[in-house]
Amino acid sequence: MSKIPVIEIFGPTIQGEGMVVGQKTMFVRTAGCDYSCSWCDSAFTWDGSGKHLIVQMTAEEIWAELKQLGGNGFSFVTISGGNPALNPNLAELIAILKENGIKIGVETQGSRWQKWMYEIDELTISPKPPSSGMTTDYSVLSYIFEKLKDRNNNHHVSLKIVVFNQEDYDYAKQIHHRYPMIPFYLQVGNDDLATTDNSQLMMHLLDKYHALIDRVMKDEDLRDVKVLPQLHAFVWGNKRGV
Numbered sequence: 001m002s003k004i005p006v007i008e009i010f011g012p013t014i015q016g017e018g019m020v021v022g023q024k025t026m027f028v029r030t031a032g033c034d035y036s037c038s039w040c041d042s043a044f045t046w047d048g049s050g051k052h053l054i055v056q057m058t059a060e061e062i063w064a065e066l067k068q069l070g071g072n073g074f075s076f077v078t079i080s081g082g083n084p085a086l087n088p089n090l091a092e093l094i095a096i097l098k099e100n101g102i103k104i105g106v107e108t109q110g111s112r113w114q115k116w117m118y119e120i121d122e123l124t125i126s127p128k129p130p131s132s133g134m135t136t137d138y139s140v141l142s143y144i145f146e147k148l149k150d151r152n153n154n155h156h157v158s159l160k161i162v163v164f165n166q167e168d169y170d171y172a173k174q175i176h177h178r179y180p181m182i183p184f185y186l187q188v189g190n191d192d193l194a195t196t197d198n199s200q201l202m203m204h205l206l207d208k209y210h211a212l213i214d215r216v217m218k219d220e221d222l223r224d225v226k227v228l229p230q231l232h233a234f235v236w237g238n239k240r241g242v
């Protein structure tokens with residue numbers, strides 16, 4: 001069986017972001033990313049600082065670890081990274097999860113297509129705004145949505161854009177107007193990834209959430225949108241593995 005570079009397996013916890021926020025879930029975080037966002041809250045997956053944590057695992061080993069950690073107390077697994085879409089062989093893990101009746105969420109930036117995306121119940125595509133320093137390849141993004149458009153109704157896809165400033169906000173709107181049929185989420189950017197003062201971080205992120213809500217409420221061109229913070233940052237701050 002082929003191996004997958006895994007940097008963290010944790011849970012159960014709540015999905016803190018986006019289309020299934022609040023969902024009880026296990027997490028599998030793959031190592032490696034084709035991007036290097038300036039504000040990445042999981043940079044240890046790709047910047048070398050977490051190199052010692054990477055374990056090459058088969059799908060069977062990942063499933064065993066999920067069961068070990070979560071027992072029978074979960075029905076949902078979220079695969080994030082890094083960019084999980086760098087790994088074609090996640091198909092094997094996805095097959096095992098399906099066989100066991102587990103629903104699957106994936107977090108990816110929309111820079112790579114994989115066939116296993118057809119099987120994902122809750123697929124979040126999160127293209128990166130200008131503040132990240134990355135550039136969006138619209139041909140890949142459009143290709144992904146084209147591929148997914150005929151899936152059945154119990155498979156869901158959404159767009160989630162992190163916003164740090166006005167330019168990011170304008171980028172997010174442009175993405176929404178390009179793909180108006182895709183459920184659209186705005187997420188507050190966390191610009192203080194180093195602090196361990198959770199109550200100060202929470203107040204800071206709450207101010208930013210407030211400002212983002214105000215902006216969207218005044219904006220007549222943005223109607224069908226959901227505006228969310230990272231709920232896990234409110235509850236656990238910058239702690240890893242939650």
Ligand SMILES: C[S@@+](CC[C@H](N)C(=O)[O-])C[C@H]1O[C@@H](n2cnc3c(N)ncnc32)[C@H](O)[C@@H]1O
Binds near residue numbers: 109
């Ligand atoms: C760490 S990424 C991993 C998955 C994939 N590489 C991606 O970016 O979608 C998971 C989610 O966290 C978001 N994210 C990363 N850093 C963030 C930050 N500082 N503030 C808010 N959201 C952030 C990303 O935009 C993405 O939606």
Ligand SMILES: Nc1nc2[nH]cc(C(=O)O)c2c(=O)[nH]1
Binds near residue numbers: 013016017080107241
């Ligand atoms: N609780 C929790 N929710 C999350 N949603 C997306 C996450 C991610 O890092 O991809 C994440 C995470 O790391 N923890």
Ligand code: SF4
Binds near residue numbers: 040
């Ligand atoms: S694409 Fe995701 S994991 Fe990769 S650098 Fe950006 S936020 Fe981090």
Ligand SMILES: [Mg+2]
Binds near residue numbers: 041042
């Ligand atoms: Mg995260």
